[in-house]
Amino acid sequence: MTGLTQNLKETGAAIGEVLDELLPEPDGPEARLIEAxxxxxxxxxxxxxxALVVTSAGMFSVSRSSALRVGAAMEMVHAYSLIxxxxxxxxxxxxxxxxxxxxxxxxxxxxxxxxxALQTLAFEVLADxxxxxxxxxxxxxxxxxxxxxxxxxMAGGQMIDLEAEHHTLEIAQITRLQRMxxxxxxxxxxxxGAILGRAPARQRQxxxxxxxxxGLAFQITDDLLDAEGSPAVTGKGVGKDAAAxxxxxxxxxxxxxxxxxxxxxxxxxVAHLDTFDDKAELLRQVARFVITRDS
Amino acid sequence: MTGLTQNLKETGAAIGEVLDELLPEPDGPEARLIEAxxxxxxxxxxxxxxALVVTSAGMFSVSRSSALRVGAAMEMVHAYSLIxxxxxxxxxxxxxxxxxxxxxxxxxxxxxxxxxALQTLAFEVLADxxxxxxxxxxxxxxxxxxxxxxxxxMAGGQMIDLEAEHHTLEIAQITRLQRMxxxxxxxxxxxxGAILGRAPARQRQxxxxxxxxxGLAFQITDDLLDAEGSPAVTGKGVGKDAAAxxxxxxxxxxxxxxxxxxxxxxxxxVAHLDTFDDKAELLRQVARFVITRDS
Numbered sequence: 001m002t003g004l005t006q007n008l009k010e011t012g013a014a015i016g017e018v019l020d021e022l023l024p025e026p027d028g029p030e031a032r033l034i035e036a037x038x039x040x041x042x043x044x045x046x047x048x049x050x051a052l053v054v055t056s057a058g059m060f061s062v063s064r065s066s067a068l069r070v071g072a073a074m075e076m077v078h079a080y081s082l083i084x085x086x087x088x089x090x091x092x093x094x095x096x097x098x099x100x101x102x103x104x105x106x107x108x109x110x111x112x113x114x115x116x117a118l119q120t121l122a123f124e125v126l127a128d129x130x131x132x133x134x135x136x137x138x139x140x141x142x143x144x145x146x147x148x149x150x151x152x153x154m155a156g157g158q159m160i161d162l163e164a165e166h167h168t169l170e171i172a173q174i175t176r177l178q179r180m181x182x183x184x185x186x187x188x189x190x191x192x193g194a195i196l197g198r199a200p201a202r203q204r205q206x207x208x209x210x211x212x213x214x215g216l217a218f219q220i221t222d223d224l225l226d227a228e229g230s231p232a233v234t235g236k237g238v239g240k241d242a243a244a245x246x247x248x249x250x251x252x253x254x255x256x257x258x259x260x261x262x263x264x265x266x267x268x269x270v271a272h273l274d275t276f277d278d279k280a281e282l283l284r285q286v287a288r289f290v291i292t293r294d295s
Numbered sequence: 296m297t298g299l300t301q302n303l304k305e306t307g308a309a310i311g312e313v314l315d316e317l318l319p320e321p322d323g324p325e326a327r328l329i330e331a332x333x334x335x336x337x338x339x340x341x342x343x344x345x346a347l348v349v350t351s352a353g354m355f356s357v358s359r360s361s362a363l364r365v366g367a368a369m370e371m372v373h374a375y376s377l378i379x380x381x382x383x384x385x386x387x388x389x390x391x392x393x394x395x396x397x398x399x400x401x402x403x404x405x406x407x408x409x410x411x412a413l414q415t416l417a418f419e420v421l422a423d424x425x426x427x428x429x430x431x432x433x434x435x436x437x438x439x440x441x442x443x444x445x446x447x448x449m450a451g452g453q454m455i456d457l458e459a460e461h462h463t464l465e466i467a468q469i470t471r472l473q474r475m476x477x478x479x480x481x482x483x484x485x486x487x488g489a490i491l492g493r494a495p496a497r498q499r500q501x502x503x504x505x506x507x508x509x510g511l512a513f514q515i516t517d518d519l520l521d522a523e524g525s526p527a528v529t530g531k532g533v534g535k536d537a538a539a540x541x542x543x544x545x546x547x548x549x550x551x552x553x554x555x556x557x558x559x560x561x562x563x564x565v566a567h568l569d570t571f572d573d574k575a576e577l578l579r580q581v582a583r584f585v586i587t588r589d590s
Contacts, residue, residue, distance in 0.1 A: 029468070030451035030475070032458060037446070084411060089403035108384035109457050112407065116379060117450040119411065123418045124441035127434050135430035139422050142437060146419035151332070155412040156325035162404050163327060173324070180325070 004285040011054050011071070012047040014064075018072040019044075022125060036106045036114035037121075040079045045097050048218075048290070049074045052189035055286060056207060059279045060197020069131045070141060070192050073122040077149055078185060080118035083111050085158060093240075119149070132196060140195045148188035157181025169247045175216065178249075182222075183215030190214075190283075206275050210283065213269035218290050220262040223248040227255065229294065262291045299580040306349050306366070307342040309359075313367040314339075317420060331401045331409035332416075335374045340392050343513075343585070344369045347484035350581060351502055354574045355492020364426045365436060365487050368417040372444055373480060375413035378406050380453060388535075414444070427491060435490045443483035452476025464542045470511065473544075477517075478510030485509075485578075501570050505578070508564035513585050515557040518543040522550065524589065557586045 019041050026034035050071030057067035086093040086101040087108060094104050103111035125131060126141050147153060157180030160173075169177065190211035194204040226241050227250045241248045250258045266287045273280040314336050321329035345366030352362035381388040381396040382403060389399050398406035420426060421436045442448060452475030455468075464472065485506035489499040521536050522545045536543045545553045561582045568575040 029455045029458070029471075030446055033446055033451055033454035080411075084407055087404075087407065089407060109382075110454065112379055112382065112384060113450050113454050113457075115411070116375075116414065117446045119414055120441050120445040120450065123437060124445060127437040127441065135434055138434055139430055142418060142422040146415050146422065150415040150419060151325055151328055151412045155408050155415065156328055159328035159405065159408055160324045162408075163324070176324075 004282070004289055007282065008046065008048075008051050008289075011051045012044070014068055015047050015050045015054075015071050015075060016042055016044065018068045019075065022069075022072055023121065032106070032110060033113055033117060036102055036110045037079075037118050039105055040083050040102045040114060040118070041075060044075060044079070046293070046295070047071075047075060048286075049078050049185060049189040051286065052186065052211070052283075053192045055282050056190045056193025057196050058193070058282065059276060060193060060199050062193065062196040065130075066132050066196055067193065069125055069128075070196060071189075073125045073131075073141075073145070074185070074189050074192065076118045076122040076125070077145065077154075080115040080122070081149075081154055081158070081185075083115040083118070087111060090158070090162065091240075134198075137195060137198065141192060144188050144191055144195060148184040153180055153184035153188075154182075157184070164246060165244065171249075171252050174247060174249060174252065178216060178219040179212070182219050183212065186215040186218060187211035203275065206272050209272040210269045210287075213265045213272070214287055214290060217262045217265035217269060217287070220249045220258050220265070221291050221293065223250045224255065224258055224262070225293075225295070226250075266291045299577070299584055302577065303341065303343075303346050303584070306346045307339070309363055310342050310345045310349075310366050310370060311337055311339065313363045314370065317364075317367055318416065327401070327405060328408055328412060331397055331405045332374075332413050334400055335378050335397045335409060335413070336370060339370060339374070341588070341590070342366070342370060343581075344373050344480060344484040346581065347481065347506075347578075348487045350577045351485045351488025352491050353488070353577065354571060355488060355494050357488065357491040360425075361427050361491055362488065364420055364423075365491060366484075368420045368426075368436075368440070369480070369484050369487065371413045371417040371420070372440065372449075375410040375417070376444075376449055376453070376480075378410040378413070382406060385453070385457065386535075429493075432490060432493065436487060439483050439486055439490060443479040448475055448479035448483075449477075452479070459541060460539065466544075466547050469542060469544060469547065473511060473514040474507070477514050478507065481510040481513060482506035498570065501567050504567040505564045505582075508560045508567070509582055509585060512557045512560035512564060512582070515544045515553050515560070516586050516588065518545045519550065519553055519557070520588075520590070521545075561586045 023034060023038055023041065053071040053074050054067045082096060083102045085091050086096055087103055094101055102114055122145065123142060126145060127138055132138050149155060157177050160177045161181055187208060190207045191204060194207050223241065226239065253261060269287045270284050273283055318329060318333055348366040348369050349362045377391060378397045380386050381391055382398055389396055397409055417440065418437060421440060422433055427433050444450060452472050455472045456476055482503060485502045486499060489502050518536065521534065548556060564582045565579050568578055
């Protein structure tokens with residue numbers, strides 16, 4: 001097992017423990033809602049976004065407990081978006097991470113509510129003083145999360161993606177869509193470490209630029225996995241974009257050029273980290289992992 | 296027009312203006328999402344929750360601009376919950392405030408996203424320094440909103456309500472459900488004024504107790520309107536609870552006792568305001584309005 005793989009595994013396990021504490025096994029009549037939230041959150045996937053929070057926070061002497069709580073809030077927002085994206089009225093996916101999607105395992109109404117309540121819980125966690133002793137830091141995190149998740153970020157990107165079923169997008173439009181839909185949250189994860197560490201503006205901008213390129217490299221790799229991957233490995237349905245006649249980086253660029261583009265973006269992302277010297281070694285490894293993963 | 300009616304109308308108009316500023320007419324490819332959010336938010340209903348924020352804030356020398364922004368955030372959370380509650384997989388309501396529900400006017404996917412993004416925007420507004428100069432006040436608002444909207448508040452209450460279709464609830468269970476589903480947000484609205492005004496704990500508790508009883512009186516009146524009201528006046532479908540065989544305060548208590556109970560709770564709510572003397576006169580009028588309204 002490489003150092004990074006081991007590191008991601010440990011971070012994933014630690015995030016799982018924090019999530020388990022923040023959302024304990026339920027009782028009472030609202031138990032079904034909490035069960036559905038836990039189902040979507042735990043065991044979870046690669047925890048890439050949480051790992052980006054923890055890894056970037058690690059460059060700025062942030063306490064591990066703060067970083068893990070913000071990583072947990074990040075996974076809550078991510079899980080909420082996946083639950084809602086999988087709904088029949090959205091992308092209509094029955095499979096997620098090798099298991100039935102939340103609306104299949106429970107029902108649609110419970111899935112809608114579980115997504116809603118996960119978003120709420122993320123903000124509750126960020127606002128709590130256990131997350132960071134400095135109120136200004138907590139507010140900055142809440143603002144950054146809300147901008148990344150909102151109309152000009154993740155939710156807006158999903159809206160454009162849904163509308164794309166009715167007209168063909170060009171590469172510039174897909175780039176914009178994906179920068180909003182997946183890139184904004186990935187950038188928020190990287191920035192969160194800098195916010196927690198009260199990093200100077202210059203370093204924060206370097207991390208933004210890194211995340212900007214990384215998010216796009218991540219999405220192109222997702223498109224490649226949808227075109228080439230196997231459901232057994234990716235844990236979700238594949239070939240769906242082509243079946244839906246949806247324009248993707250792969251359909252527009254072809255496999256080879258899409259692969260080159262992902263590589264080029266990952267290299268570009270890593271170049272933004274020069275200012276951090278050795279401290280950013282783990283983030284560099286994450287960038288390489290993002291484009292070579294098989295799920 | 297009575298003083299209160301005039302006051303509610305003015306507050307409603309001011310809230311509408313603030314919402315219009317916070318969510319301006321859209322352009323760009325994500326425009327459809329913002330249109331749907333605006334459709335659900337503006338012109339809006341009675342703005343009762345925003346009025347409770349503004350009225351309670353009015354007792355503590357809070358700036359009008361702060362109170363209106365928090366009232367606007369409250370209306371965003373309320374609108375998000377209505378959009379999602381109206382979805383086919385939830386309460387399946389085609390009519391809201393005399394117009395097509397958001398998923399009818401747009402489509403289900405857009406409605407899910409519009410609700411999601413309205414919740415996000417509420418937290419973005421609360422975290423913004425324009426809402427209050429003191430970071431501790433903003434964080435307290437965010438925590439109070441998230442607790443009221445989350446698993447042990449509004450979302451949990453809606454979950455219990457959905458499950459109630461499968462088994463008959465008794466009066467104590469319905470009381471608990473409604474305290475979560477509608478009461479928590481109403482209590483949050485009243486508390487927000489006290490948080491903005493940094494009111495002493497004793498006054499904050501008095502407002503909590505007021506809101507606790509008011510929320511239940513509000514819900515019983517809603518059940519009475521569903522049993523007796525006309526769609527032309529209420530602006531939404533009526534008789535739905537009975538048609539669904541759902542236990543409500545009216546089905547369990549009968550019309551007369553439900554009416555008495557609402558009156559008793561409103562009186563009890565008002566009694567908690569004694570500590571405020573004349574300053575609470577408007578809140579007292581709101582309590583009377585809540586149980587005599589026809590929509």
